[in-house]
Amino acid sequence: MGNKQKLKFEFMRGFVAIAIAIAVAFIFIFICADDPAKALNCLLIRPIISNGALNVSSILTILGRMTPIIFTGLAVCVMFSANQFNLAGEGTVMAGGFVAALLAIYVPMAAGLHPVVCILVGAVVGGLLMLIPAIAKVKLNASEMVCSLMLNYVVLYVIMHFLSNVFADRSQGSTQTYPFLETAKVAKMVPGTELTWGFVIAIIATILVGFFMYRTRWGYTIRMIGINESFSKYSGMRVGGVIVLSQVIGGVLSGMGGAIEVLGRYNTFLWKDLPGYGWTGITVAILAKNNPLAIPFAALFIAYLNRGCELMSIYASVPAEMIDIIQAVIFLFFAAEQFMSKTRQKMVVKETKEELAKKQQEAAVEGGNA
Amino acid sequence: MADNEYVVQMKGITKVYPNGIAANQGVDFNVKRGEIHALMGENGAGKSTLMKMLFGLEQPTEGEIYVNGEKVSLTSPTVAISKGIGMVHQHFMLVPNLTVAENMVLGMEPKHKGMFMDYKKAVEITEEYAKKYNLHVDPNAKVRDIPVGMKQKVEILKALVRGAKILILDEPTAVLTTQETEELFKELIHLKEQGYTMIFISHKLHEIKQITDRLTIMRSGKSMGVYQTADISKEEISRLMVGRDVILTVEKDQAQPTDVVLRVRDLEYTNEWNKKMLNKLSFDVRKGEILGIAGVEGNGQRELVDMLFNLNTPDSGTATVNGQSVIGQPQRKIRDLGVSLIPEDRMTFGMAGTATIEENLMSDRSADNKYNNGPLFNMKKMHEDSDQLIKDYKVLCKSRNQQVGMLSGGNIQKVVVAREFSADPILIIADQPTRGIDVGATEFIRKKLVELSRAGAAVLLVSADLNEVMELSDSLIIMYNGGIAAYFEDTTSLTDAVMGEYMLGLKQQSDEEVRRVQHGE
Amino acid sequence: GCGGGGDTTTTETADTGDGKVYNVCNLVNGNLGDKSFFDSAEAGLKELQDAGRITYTTIEMGGTTEDEAKWQGYLDEVSASGEYDLIVVGTFQMPEYLKNVSEKYPDQKYLIYDDTTYELPNVVNLSYAQNDLGYMVGAYAAAMTTATDVEKINEDAVIGFVGGVDSPVINDFLYGYILGAQSINPDIKVDTRYIGNYIDPAKGKELAESMINDNNCDIIWGVAGNAGNGAAEACLETGKAYFIGVDSDQESTFSAEMAAITLTSGLKNIGDSLVWFFDEWDAGNEYWGQHILIGINEGGVGLVTDKNYDKISPDSVKETVDATVAAVTNGEVEVPTAIGDTTNAVVELRESVRP
Amino acid sequence: MLEQIFSMIFTTSFGYSIIRITSPILFAALAAVVAEKAGVTNIGLEGIMMISALFGVLFAYWTSYWWVGVIGAVVVGIILALIIGIFALKLKTDIILAGIAINLVGSGGTIFLLYLFTGLKGNTASLTTPGMLTPKINIPILESIPVLGPIFSGHSILTYVAFILVFLVWVLLYKTAIGLQIRAVGENSNAADSVGISVLKIQYIALGISGALSGLGGAYMSMYYSQSWNTGIVAGRGFIALAAQAMGQGEPLGTMFASLFFGFASALGNKMEGMQGFSSFLVSAIPYVATIIGLILYAATQVRRVKRVKNNGKKKNAEAK
Numbered sequence A: 001m002g003n004k005q006k007l008k009f010e011f012m013r014g015f016v017a018i019a020i021a022i023a024v025a026f027i028f029i030f031i032c033a034d035d036p037a038k039a040l041n042c043l044l045i046r047p048i049i050s051n052g053a054l055n056v057s058s059i060l061t062i063l064g065r066m067t068p069i070i071f072t073g074l075a076v077c078v079m080f081s082a083n084q085f086n087l088a089g090e091g092t093v094m095a096g097g098f099v100a101a102l103l104a105i106y107v108p109m110a111a112g113l114h115p116v117v118c119i120l121v122g123a124v125v126g127g128l129l130m131l132i133p134a135i136a137k138v139k140l141n142a143s144e145m146v147c148s149l150m151l152n153y154v155v156l157y158v159i160m161h162f163l164s165n166v167f168a169d170r171s172q173g174s175t176q177t178y179p180f181l182e183t184a185k186v187a188k189m190v191p192g193t194e195l196t197w198g199f200v201i202a203i204i205a206t207i208l209v210g211f212f213m214y215r216t217r218w219g220y221t222i223r224m225i226g227i228n229e230s231f232s233k234y235s236g237m238r239v240g241g242v243i244v245l246s247q248v249i250g251g252v253l254s255g256m257g258g259a260i261e262v263l264g265r266y267n268t269f270l271w272k273d274l275p276g277y278g279w280t281g282i283t284v285a286i287l288a289k290n291n292p293l294a295i296p297f298a299a300l301f302i303a304y305l306n307r308g309c310e311l312m313s314i315y316a317s318v319p320a321e322m323i324d325i326i327q328a329v330i331f332l333f334f335a336a337e338q339f340m341s342k343t344r345q346k347m348v349v350k351e352t353k354e355e356l357a358k359k360q361q362e363a364a365v366e367g368g369n370a
Numbered sequence B: 001m002a003d004n005e006y007v008v009q010m011k012g013i014t015k016v017y018p019n020g021i022a023a024n025q026g027v028d029f030n031v032k033r034g035e036i037h038a039l040m041g042e043n044g045a046g047k048s049t050l051m052k053m054l055f056g057l058e059q060p061t062e063g064e065i066y067v068n069g070e071k072v073s074l075t076s077p078t079v080a081i082s083k084g085i086g087m088v089h090q091h092f093m094l095v096p097n098l099t100v101a102e103n104m105v106l107g108m109e110p111k112h113k114g115m116f117m118d119y120k121k122a123v124e125i126t127e128e129y130a131k132k133y134n135l136h137v138d139p140n141a142k143v144r145d146i147p148v149g150m151k152q153k154v155e156i157l158k159a160l161v162r163g164a165k166i167l168i169l170d171e172p173t174a175v176l177t178t179q180e181t182e183e184l185f186k187e188l189i190h191l192k193e194q195g196y197t198m199i200f201i202s203h204k205l206h207e208i209k210q211i212t213d214r215l216t217i218m219r220s221g222k223s224m225g226v227y228q229t230a231d232i233s234k235e236e237i238s239r240l241m242v243g244r245d246v247i248l249t250v251e252k253d254q255a256q257p258t259d260v261v262l263r264v265r266d267l268e269y270t271n272e273w274n275k276k277m278l279n280k281l282s283f284d285v286r287k288g289e290i291l292g293i294a295g296v297e298g299n300g301q302r303e304l305v306d307m308l309f310n311l312n313t314p315d316s317g318t319a320t321v322n323g324q325s326v327i328g329q330p331q332r333k334i335r336d337l338g339v340s341l342i343p344e345d346r347m348t349f350g351m352a353g354t355a356t357i358e359e360n361l362m363s364d365r366s367a368d369n370k371y372n373n374g375p376l377f378n379m380k381k382m383h384e385d386s387d388q389l390i391k392d393y394k395v396l397c398k399s400r401n402q403q404v405g406m407l408s409g410g411n412i413q414k415v416v417v418a419r420e421f422s423a424d425p426i427l428i429i430a431d432q433p434t435r436g437i438d439v440g441a442t443e444f445i446r447k448k449l450v451e452l453s454r455a456g457a458a459v460l461l462v463s464a465d466l467n468e469v470m471e472l473s474d475s476l477i478i479m480y481n482g483g484i485a486a487y488f489e490d491t492t493s494l495t496d497a498v499m500g501e502y503m504l505g506l507k508q509q510s511d512e513e514v515r516r517v518q519h520g521e
Numbered sequence C: 001g002c003g004g005g006g007d008t009t010t011t012e013t014a015d016t017g018d019g020k021v022y023n024v025c026n027l028v029n030g031n032l033g034d035k036s037f038f039d040s041a042e043a044g045l046k047e048l049q050d051a052g053r054i055t056y057t058t059i060e061m062g063g064t065t066e067d068e069a070k071w072q073g074y075l076d077e078v079s080a081s082g083e084y085d086l087i088v089v090g091t092f093q094m095p096e097y098l099k100n101v102s103e104k105y106p107d108q109k110y111l112i113y114d115d116t117t118y119e120l121p122n123v124v125n126l127s128y129a130q131n132d133l134g135y136m137v138g139a140y141a142a143a144m145t146t147a148t149d150v151e152k153i154n155e156d157a158v159i160g161f162v163g164g165v166d167s168p169v170i171n172d173f174l175y176g177y178i179l180g181a182q183s184i185n186p187d188i189k190v191d192t193r194y195i196g197n198y199i200d201p202a203k204g205k206e207l208a209e210s211m212i213n214d215n216n217c218d219i220i221w222g223v224a225g226n227a228g229n230g231a232a233e234a235c236l237e238t239g240k241a242y243f244i245g246v247d248s249d250q251e252s253t254f255s256a257e258m259a260a261i262t263l264t265s266g267l268k269n270i271g272d273s274l275v276w277f278f279d280e281w282d283a284g285n286e287y288w289g290q291h292i293l294i295g296i297n298e299g300g301v302g303l304v305t306d307k308n309y310d311k312i313s314p315d316s317v318k319e320t321v322d323a324t325v326a327a328v329t330n331g332e333v334e335v336p337t338a339i340g341d342t343t344n345a346v347v348e349l350r351e352s353v354r355p
Numbered sequence D: 001m002l003e004q005i006f007s008m009i010f011t012t013s014f015g016y017s018i019i020r021i022t023s024p025i026l027f028a029a030l031a032a033v034v035a036e037k038a039g040v041t042n043i044g045l046e047g048i049m050m051i052s053a054l055f056g057v058l059f060a061y062w063t064s065y066w067w068v069g070v071i072g073a074v075v076v077g078i079i080l081a082l083i084i085g086i087f088a089l090k091l092k093t094d095i096i097l098a099g100i101a102i103n104l105v106g107s108g109g110t111i112f113l114l115y116l117f118t119g120l121k122g123n124t125a126s127l128t129t130p131g132m133l134t135p136k137i138n139i140p141i142l143e144s145i146p147v148l149g150p151i152f153s154g155h156s157i158l159t160y161v162a163f164i165l166v167f168l169v170w171v172l173l174y175k176t177a178i179g180l181q182i183r184a185v186g187e188n189s190n191a192a193d194s195v196g197i198s199v200l201k202i203q204y205i206a207l208g209i210s211g212a213l214s215g216l217g218g219a220y221m222s223m224y225y226s227q228s229w230n231t232g233i234v235a236g237r238g239f240i241a242l243a244a245q246a247m248g249q250g251e252p253l254g255t256m257f258a259s260l261f262f263g264f265a266s267a268l269g270n271k272m273e274g275m276q277g278f279s280s281f282l283v284s285a286i287p288y289v290a291t292i293i294g295l296i297l298y299a300a301t302q303v304r305r306v307k308r309v310k311n312n313g314k315k316k317n318a319e320a321k
């Protein structure tokens, strides 16, 4: 299929997938909502348009919510590209956020510099943590998936220990740190909204990762290893090192995402649970088919959906938990490669035949001329 | 409209793959009862595709299939098997961790009490069929431990035990030695006498001439006609296949070998299963010569190549390239010494299937200064060089951005060769460089190999194809049991028969004779 | 419909006298079904709605960290809608978000329960003396654990506490619990263990069983939401201990077997306090900008004293408890709080009384 | 301190506790073993357990028979696994994503489903009656043997099922026709396909078995261990099961030992939680740290073993000379 055709098909397929998911959602909505039409309006339209006008605040909210999952999505994208099923995004987001928070509280710095240092250190911590599953994989062939899954819990409890027993602001009712120094916060792009400059950093990171993966030798090596490790080794690539590198980069990105989220959204560190962005990042990366440049769009999709469900629970009294079911349905259909494969096949056959016929005609003409 | 002369009739078959490749375009294909029918054609001509549809692995986009005069819809291998069709795939369809007997009965397991597997019975069945068809196998051995020849027999038995009367053999001889091939042919004739029908795919013309009755030739997804094998010459077949005359022998002038490039001394290796695979192996390869290594597969050739490229480490011994050791060195360093390798298993080592042709061509040089501006790739230079390579090596493709995995086998090999030969190697290790590749591509690769050696590269050629080693090599080693059985300084007067005796261990040159391969020192 | 718990009954309800029918939004920063404060608040609002005094909508925002990122969004959206006379939120996790919207929407009225962080002009804070509550439960448990006449009670003076997470709110209960127990028996041992979350009853069960089997605990207070129920099961399974519930009267929500080994529950009557609040509002008493501590006197906290408590406890124990309650009520005893206690004295205390 | 730990470990209740903690993980780990043998990574175990735990309780409640509940949980487990199967195998949704989708339904969707079916929020404690819980079994002779009795007798019937299943899964995989096909499909699906085995069917069967096993794990959680269902009840056990499967090299027996190892670490953590001076948070991390260390040590011994086998071979050769 030509690229244009392919795009057309993918577009159609995505559309039908969403339509099916919405149909399923509609069944639930119909059971639950007093006013199904209103609920659907909340889910689909209200996130961007309300009362006939652009819903600016909601749009900014969506953009703000995209920020952390762009980072985790990129992280997963790099790691999965190297065929490393590392699931420690959760832990590294939390660790990056925590360490950045500590710097934001205890180490005074100049205003412009402070968040930068916090974010960078958060990134480094994320990267260092990833060394554990990465090195265990490269040196001992221990499953990085399982190792990273367990690592998440270890990170959670160790942070909880330090948060509760060492860094807690005991004057507060909930377990949280002292407030960040004002200099350390990631500034809002639009005051009074959830949108911070972190979003811009996320977009820059997307472009950088895109360049890294497709325009540098390291990204190239990561991709080749992901496709065929034996081939990469035979070609003289440093396979072990690059496998570690891919996961460290994953850790750096998610650590950075955690730091930006914590310093951008909150005034103190108050996470008492794994933040969930790691898992969402996996979804984002898979929806983006591991293409860094598609990550923001996948993130937008998820954030939009979330916002829609949120509005549905506010205005149409559809329980927010239904979101999980609707999301599950959308993921399942949206990511189904073979979904509508018959239609695709028909399109392909038609096109190929046309092409062949054209060639034959040309050949005939040429033959006639000769 | 039962036409009883034919057991298989495929009419107007068209197959369009999801990637838009029309692998078959209106192909008619008929096989008579009790014949051995050859299916020939270049890589990518559509042979395997046609056969996969006959075995129910793929569905035709258009066309009809009749088996024994009855129109059938072969929706899965199960249906095909029930119609008496069996297929021996070129790439083994065996489960390595199961035993031969388990592989034999897979999918039709004998059971007791309705669900428990009756392993004893499985062994009995295996033995019974092995005896009946005179195809000797060891029922209790794990498939991963048995030699390729036996694997091939297991594959044939697997088809027979399922009641196949029509056997599709997709390049069954590609991995077999001459002796094994002869043995196989005897069996096929034997089967033919018992009334079996066979469809035989091979790229080796003499084999086709030897055992088939009729042949169908395919080119670019279309049938080029059906011929009586006896009535058509090898040259005619080649011409029909590639659409032009092919010179089957490579012209080469006398080698002028100079300094030693690769020096291997006392290499020893014992594998995981405690078998000695390399036994005090010593030899030299000199600049400007092609040293061939012949031998029955499994006599240490693969291990030798693995050691030279550090895909494995020997127990002892040395190997140096221009005086620098390659043992245990990272591949990067080995390549920097000027070593290139055409790997035997190109699917595993030679390419990254879903990457583009360009990305595959650049795999060994992506870090070169030439292709990098600081941290970023110099895309322009990459595009230029890839396009040049694609042109020089006649890789048939739409563009450098096409996925390598979508190319046919021969073109994939050309990509590998283009990369390896363009790295300015001083030593080329070519392991089965033309296996399973059509005549056109074979000719091209052989020519290139000679060209490079005459231009000053040292070439170590490992091949199971006796014609190939004899034709290309300036001098030749025969390996047996991990050691050197014979060394021939000059290959011009060598015959199959003489080599066979050494290959099978019936004869062994004296130490002194063998030591002639160590030049100087 | 099955809308998030509180049916948005927009149907006309009988107007009770001159009172206005308020439209209330109950934002739950977790999920209902905790059998604790969210459910209690919900029950209070339901009661008000049934009485025709309010209409309300409950929105569950979810309690995970990923959900937390959305809480502000919910609050903003609900405040901006301007549909509600009062927006109710709860817990120590909310004040920061509440502060943001209360400043942005100065005309909107808010109520936050179980928090004391800020004083904001359009917000009422309700808080509960859970340390007092802990003190009473502790006194009761300490008195009971040596009442060997009662079945299952051994002579060792050891009681248990299964907490959700080692955090100020939980430790506030614990603080009172230990001090209350010590007021009865200075040598009492208290085995404190935390589950690490509020969702894993199985782990609560394992912890409680270890407390019972290894340290002879015969009374265990479970303060861990759903996960605390695991402790009750451990008491039931071993047959060697009693359970004390928390927040709501768990005895009446349990199955018969579990109820049988539940002595009492420490109540935190958030629902009642909301009813009280509307009573006051209707009566013209407004508390915007104020902190209201709801203690024993106001019926905000208390012990369940009917059912098993009455049946099982010996009279001497009841007398002891009554005396303690009286002492706390009339201010004779002042129970310190773990919330905002920067010295972290509760942890030292906890470690010093381990068996 | 060590003394205190030892005095707690050498009690029968400690042994009993290990077995009880291990059981649900073992169910799920065996589920992972079967799926993985057929070449399917079922990361949705956690979600399947959550959902089947809920329906186990509901079925038991509706019928007031515990065994109907167990069967219900198993059936729901199978259905969910097949949903993963249909999407991952037939429609080619990424298998990890399909698993995540099910986990999503397990964590949030269940709250909604519970409400849809019962009007309850958060948990089912108020539904529980003794007839709904899987019974405990005292094993006649064993019961009266000192030490062994209190450790091994008196567990839920499902606990015994879990350990018996270790054997049954082994029999299934290595002694039956379907097991042979499962292994063949997992190792080389093309080969299986070429002999007329329907790869899809076998993978569905393996996934179905995996769903049934995790359904049992779910039933264990809600119908015995916690005696009711509540939000988040499985609390990561489905993920730990994946670790156990990896640590046990995908073999039933090895996986059982890996699960027991995790059970041991958890039980130890529970004891330490009650001792002076331990941070409750760090104690909670013990089982996970232990799993990582176990995984790494195991991998290290594997690496060494390969080397040793080779060295032995060489030595023998040297001797032969």
Ligand SMILES: Nc1ncnc2c1ncn2[C@@H]1O[C@H](COP(=O)(O)OP(=O)(O)OP(=O)(O)O)[C@@H](O)[C@H]1O
Pocket (backbone or CB within 6 Å): B017, B018, B019, B021, B022, B023, B041, B042, B043, B044, B045, B046, B047, B048, B049, B050, B406, B407, B408, B409, B410
């Ligand atoms: N599964 C597939 N999907 C897409 N394209 C395919 C597939 N299988 C084969 N092709 C393409 O179809 C064409 C015909 O391939 P086929 O395998 O039939 O060739 P062949 O004659 O068997 O060649 P060879 O001699 O190399 O085996 C080739 O261009 C090949 O790339």
Ligand SMILES: Nc1ncnc2c1ncn2[C@@H]1O[C@H](COP(=O)(O)OP(=O)(O)OP(=O)(O)O)[C@@H](O)[C@H]1O
Pocket (backbone or CB within 6 Å): B019, B043, B044, B048, B049, B090, B091, B171, B404, B405, B406, B407, B408, B409, B410, B412, B436
């Ligand atoms: N799924 C696929 N998508 C695209 N191309 C494919 C696919 N499967 C096979 N091909 C290509 O089709 C060609 C023929 O594939 P096939 O599996 O028939 O191998 P084969 O006939 O044994 O090839 P050869 O003769 O070269 O060894 C190969 O070049 C392969 O790369």
Ligand SMILES: [Mg+2]
Pocket (backbone or CB within 6 Å): B047, B048, B049
């Ligand atoms: Mg082929």
Ligand SMILES: [Mg+2]
Pocket (backbone or CB within 6 Å): C144, C145, C146, C153, C154, C155, C156, C157, C158, C216, C217, C218
């Ligand atoms: Mg006592």
